[in-house]
Amino acid sequence: MNKKYLYEICSILIIFSAISIFGVQSDATNNSSKYVDECIKCHMENEMMPEHFSQTDVHWQKGLSCAGCHGGLSNEPDEEKSMSKSNGFVGVPNKKEIPEFCGKCHSDISKMQLYQPRITTDQVSQYYVSKHGKQLKVGDLNVATCTDCHTTHEILPASDTRSTVYPINVPNTCNACHGDSKLMEKYNMKANQVEEYSQSVHGIALLKNLDVGAPACNDCHGNHGAIPPGVESISHVCGSCHVNNMNYFNNSVMAQPFSDNGINSCEQCHDYHLIEKPNDEMLNVHESSTCTDCHSSSDEGYLSSEFMYNKIKDLSFLYDSTKVISEEVHIMGMNNIEIEYSLKKIKQSLIQSRTIIHTFDTAQVFAKADEGILASTNALILADNEIEEYFNRRLGYGITTFIFILLAAALYWKIKGLKS
Amino acid sequence: MGTNRRKFLNSLLSIGSLGALSAIIYPIISYLIPPKIAEVKVNSLKVGPVAEFKNNSSKIVKFGRTPVILIRTVDGNFKALEATCTHLDCLVQYKNDTQQILCACHNGIYDLQGRNVSGPPPKPLNEYVVSTIDGEIRITSQDERS
Amino acid sequence: MKNKNITKIENWLDERFDLSPIRNLISHKKVPVHGHSIWYYMGGISLFLFMIQVFTGLLLLMYYIPGEDNAYESVQFIITKVDFGWLIRNLHSWAANLMVFFVFLHMFSVFFTNAFRKPRELTWVTGFVLLLLSMGFGFSGYLLPWNELAFFATKIGTDIVGVVPYFGDSLKIILRGGEDVTGATLSRFFGIHVAILPAIFTTLLAIHLIFVQRQGMSEPEEFEKLSEKEKKYIPFFPNFVLQDALLWIIVLIILLGLTVFFPWELGLKADALASAPIGIKPEWFFMFMFETLKLLPAHILFLEGELVGIFGFAVVGIIWMFIPFIKLSKKKELNSKIIRWVGLFSLIYIIVFTIIGYL
Structure with a gap:
């Protein structure tokens, strides 16, 4: 092989590698130039960017720039041309136009599918069903539109924890208007809903314990189609999570008289925004308990409530004492495995009988509660046996020690006798 | 040392030994009798x-x-x-x-x-x-x- | 006073086996009485505790099932379901600890009364090996309930073996029955605990006891210097034996008290995937070594700190084992003085580091 040949190979290799390197570089420069957006460029230079603009905005992230919503030409540096109506520029929409403004894309399934295959596109039509939407249509500009909840230039998807519509942030978002008593006065509405909600069992779960499984405002009231739940639908709303309670109630003797008298099924006893964690006292026959709101000492309901209360109280007391004794047995160093196992059964029957109260049928409640009472009686017997065993061991030790000491003493004297 | 005392001592010794022996044997026998639930709870x-x-x-x-x-x-x-x-x-x-x-x-x-x-x-x-x-x-x- | 029947049996045996050595031993063996006589009982107590271990160990074997699926559950079964199972298991655990304690006590008492001197060198050597074996019993038995604490303690304990250069890793794998502490380790430790160690231990124990009986009780120097008249003795049989028995009964009462009032916890079942719990401790009699290894710097000169520590303990152990043969000085007095100081240092070291380990 001669030298010339080798040179040729080398030079070809060098040229190839040079081409490939430069090729990659030119690609990179192309990429960055693609993002030169004349709107942003100019608005940034003149410090005319909209208020609260954020790079995290979902539209910005997906590559939608100003022109995507506001129209016009984003690649045209000439202000006259880029922001002319003939080029589709719409500028800032007025409040009444906002739903259609967003709906341009969000109501168009073929556009939206590009971003999320399973996205819904009924938000705008839902919106016009809501109280907000209806008021907007008649020209009330106080009501919330898309941007009031979702923000304008820092929109984040609801799954983002920073989003104004992330479950934990929803109450605060609604409260911006619904907590404004001056504004709400105009509509004859109270402004304490969120305040009440945040003290409720749901509010504490969501806002204090950050349990996103707990319902925020929108989970009962809907979001885009927000309307106050009607009398008919309220048990439906509650029942969508509290299925058993709803079924029990709807099949109970109380369902008919409730609806006949226009009493709202769930909220009558549990309230609505300020739903407290239910407790057994609600069932009692004191003045402050719920049943006595309608029932008086002479009627059947009063007696049922008293019976059920006493039964549940008995079971709950048994559960507590079994738990304490189980712990005691454990501390004694004895075996509480079986007792712990029964404790689970007792707890289950306690929970279930509390739910079955919604049948208002004492027989059913009693049957369930009795299961727990039986289990706890057995557990208490087991615990007693263990505790007895504990003391038996000490007694046995005492007796054995006595015998051994007797033997030791005898031995001692024997040894003494040997010495002398 | 009187024979009475020695007798007493010896009987005390044998009673004590017997008691101790039974105190040892009783637990062992009960231990060896298998409990009713004979099988060990296993994983x-x-x-x-x-x-x-x-x-x-x-x-x-x-x-x-x-x-x-x-x-x-x-x-x-x-x-x-x-x-x-x-x-x-x-x-x-x-x-x-x-x-x-x-x-x-x-x-x-x-x-x-x-x-x-x-x-x-x-x-x-x-x-x-x-x-x-x-x-x-x-x-x-x-x-x-x- | 002897029962007629017993005499008959004795004669029958005598005709065939010649019982005179035993009879001689019984009638002639005597125990010196002096200020340090109390230490003569330590060996006896250790022996008594060993017998308890054999006995309770055999009983535990009736229900214990080795293997990672069943070990924990079977121990739980023993202490919750079997009548007096709690007693047997607690006795086994408590007596194990007390046994190691009394073996240590026995060793140091022999050391400081200079009882290992000629002619008892081999008694010392076998005794020291018995101590090591007792610790081996403790280490292997600790894992058998297969609970969390023991699992991780064993992991760390066997890890230390791996530090030894060249054959450390293979040694570790042999000990664990695999790369990691698993059910295979449990089977292995079970075998070691109930078959291998007992076989070696009983043989050595027999030799140790024969040595002791052949040579009789050692007399401390001060006692030896006394004139024959001043020397006081008690006969081994029945006086010393009865006193031994008395002490054993007292130990048994204490032991039973410990089992009733301070039962050993079983803890949680071992879970190889769980993170190591807080407070993993080796057994107390390994604490001084564990603590030393912990406090050593990672590197000493060009060697790994742990390796130096282990090497150090091995060397000290071997020296300690052969201490009766070591002559540092031609003067007998000086020699025993030096050795005494070394022993005192070791004792203080062990006590201090054990305490540090628990602080």
């Missing part, structure tokens, strides 16, 4: 012969201190899941009409993989391993497989 539990389980049925078995639900699906496969609901520790049950696992306390529903499908349960049910050895079903806890 792999024999549940019974395959033939005992009909398709589309379930049984709750005690696995140490945790209850486990053993399900035989419609097509005859076995599945074992922890039977305590992840919501408030109630015992779950198999619904053979919908082929789902239901917790009756708050209507929590799990699918047959133990995943929480609807209702309050926050987490799926723990899975146990079911194996069939010589026509007998055995449940093993998952971390014991190694």
Whole structure:
């Protein structure tokens, strides 16, 4: 092989590698130039960017720039041309136009599918069903539109924890208007809903314990189609999570008289925004308990409530004492495995009988509660046996020690006798 | 030293020795008598012969201190899941009409993989391993497989 | 006073086996009485505790099932379901600890009364090996309930073996029955604990006891210097034996008290995937070594700190084992003085580091 040949190979290799390197570089420069957006460029230079603009905005992230919503030409540096109506520029929409403004894309399934295959596109039509939407249509500009909840230039998807519509942030978002008593006065509405909600069992779960499984405002009231739940639908709303309670109630003797008298099924006893964690006292026959709101000492309901209360109280007391004794047995160093196992059964029957109260049928409640009472009686017997065993061991030790000491003493004297 | 005293001492010694001996032998004999529940609770539990389980049925078995639900699906496969609901520790049950696992306390529903499908349960049910050895079903806890 | 029947049996045996050595031993063996006589009982107590161990160990074997699936559950079964199972298991655990304690006490008492001197060198050597074996019993038995604490303690304990250069890793694998502490380790430790160690231990113990009986009780120097008249003795049989028995009964009462009032916890079942719990401790009699290894710097000169520590303990152990043969000085007085100081240092070291380990 001669030298010339080798040179040729080398030079070809060098040229190839040079081409490939430069090729990659030119690609990179192309990429960055693609993002030169004349709107942003100019608005940034003149410090005319909209208020609260954020790079995290979902539209910005997906590559939608100003022109995507506001129209016009984003690649045209000439202000006259880029922001002319003939080029589709719409500028800032007025409040009444906002739903259609967003709906341009969000109501168009073929556009939206590009971003999320399973996205819904009924938000705008839902919106016009809501109280907000209806008021907007008649020209009330106080009501919330898309941007009031979702923000304008820092929109984040609801799954983002920073989003104004992330479950934990929803109450605060609604409260911006619904907590404004001056504004709400105009509509004859109270402004304490969120305040009440945040003290409720749901509010504490969501806002204090950050349990996103707990319902925020929108989970009962809907979001885009927000309307106050009607009398008919309220048990439906509650029942969508509290299925058993709803079924029990709807099949109970109380369902008919409730609806006949226009009493709202769930909220009558549990309230609505300020739903407290239910407790057994609600069932009692004191003045402050719920049943006595309608029932008086002479009627059947009063007696049922008293019976059920006493039964549940008995079971709950048994559960507590079994738990304490189980712990005691454990501390004694004895075996509480079986007792712990029964404790689970007792707890289950306690929970279930509390739910079955919604049948208002004492027989059913009693049957369930009795299961727990039986289990706890057995557990208490087991615990007693263990505790007895504990003391038996000490007694046995005492007796054995006595015998051994007797033997030791005898031995001692024997040894003494040997010495002398 | 008087003979009386010696006699007393010797009888004391023999009574003491006898007592001590019985104090030692009694526990040993009772220890050796096997307790009624003769089998040790183990981490792999024999549940019974395959033939005992009909398709589309379930049984709750005690696995140490945790209850486990053993399900035989419609097509005859076995599945074992922890039977305590992840919501408030109630015992779950198999619904053979919908082929789902239901917790009756708050209507929590799990699918047959133990995943929480609807209702309050926050987490799926723990899975146990079911194996069939010589026509007998055995449940093993998952971390014991190694 | 002897029963007629017993005499008959004795004669029958005598005709065939010649019982005179035993009879001689019984009638002639005597125990010196002096200020340090109390230490003569330590060996006896250790022996008594060993017998308890054999006995309770055999009983535990009736229900214990080795293997990672069943070990923990069977121990739980023993202490919750079997009548007096709690007693047997607690006795076994407590007596094990007391036994190691009394073996240590026995060793140091022999050391400081200079009882290991000629002619008892071999008694010392066998005794020291018995101590090591007792610790081996403790180490292997600790894992058998297969609970969390023991699992991780064993992991760390066997890890230390791996530090030894060249064959450390293979040694570790042999000990663990695999790369990691698993069910295989449990089977191995079970075998070691109930078959291998007992076989070696009983043989050595027999030799140790024969040595002691052949040579009689050692007399401390001060006692030896006394004139024959001043020397006081008690007969081994029955006086010393009865006193031994008395002491054993007292030890048994204490032991039973410990089992009833301070039962050993079983803890949680071992889970190889769980993170190590807080407060993993070796057994107390390994604490001084564990603590030393912990306090050593990672590197000493060019060697790993742990390796230096282990090497150090091995060397000290071997020296300690052969201490009766070591002559540092031609003067007998000086020699024993030096050795005494070394022993005192070791004792203080062990006590201090054990205490540090628990602080």
